[in-house]
């Protein structure tokens with residue numbers, strides 16, 4: 617826990633201006649005018665009733681306050697560092713001048729970084745909110761104790777974690793519902809398959825197999841075929857897991873690329889979901905032209921194509937849910 621600077625952190629005085637006032641900077645616009653302009657500019661829509669918003673704003677203010685303390689050491693200590701007795705003395709006056717200049721430049725850039733942070737778009741809604749609260753209360757606001765009562769950065773991390781857990785729970789609940797619908801009968805998957813076929817995904821042809829719960833997916837452009845077979849659990853209708861095998865002519869075994877894709881397909885989540893596996897296989901239709909989402913290259917240093925997939929649901933009311941798959945190299949995943 618750190619103590620507050622003499623001005624409470626919640627009051628938008630501008631220490632950035634105060635600190636830099638000692639070192640003249642050419643053509644620096646008036647900071648106060650900038651503050652005013654940003655306050656009058658377009659304000660992003662922020663929900664100040666949200667706990668997360670309040671805590672994240674307090675965390676930002678706390679971080680700024682910590683930096684104010686850092687800046688206070690810049691002048692004069694940081695600036696005069698080359699004169700500190702413990703340090704090896706400069707060999708010559710010109711060396712000393714050089715050291716002093718370096719120290720001044722380093723401190724100045726520290727101040728500039730702070731100004732950027734203070735005036736950043738991230739901070740703007742926070743300052744606007746503080747200003748409006750001060751106006752509302754006619755300047756009569758709660759006096760701080762001089763200490764931060766809580767570490768808001770820690771609090772923020774906890775809140776975000778709790779939010780994520782909640783999201784995961786909702787997702788699990790939704791998947792459970794979807795799964796029970798998909799497994800409501802032995803025929804349900806064919807309805808899903810028909811819907812997929814109607815979407816007419818370019819470069820994809822689906823051929824139903826002879827065996828029950830079986831089909832082949834042909835990726836003409838990539839020159840690959842994957843056969844998909846459903847496994848059932850005893851006494852449960854529908855398919856509990858769709859397994860994918862690369863289908864090659866008897867004359868050859870799967871290539872490294874086909875094997876890598878097959879492995880990735882079989883390590884997917886939602887294994888009961890025929891729609892998901894069809895969307896995922898479709899994402900390989902253009903494998904030889906699809907660059908990695910992370911490094912933006914087609915091949916990595918090992919000359920491998922991006923065979924990994926990262927998925928996210930496409931927001932729509934459609935049933936079944938459809939997913940989008942981003943391509944990634946194994947080395948970039």
Ligand SMILES: [Zn+2]
Nearest residue numbers: 908911945948
């Ligand atoms: Zn990559």
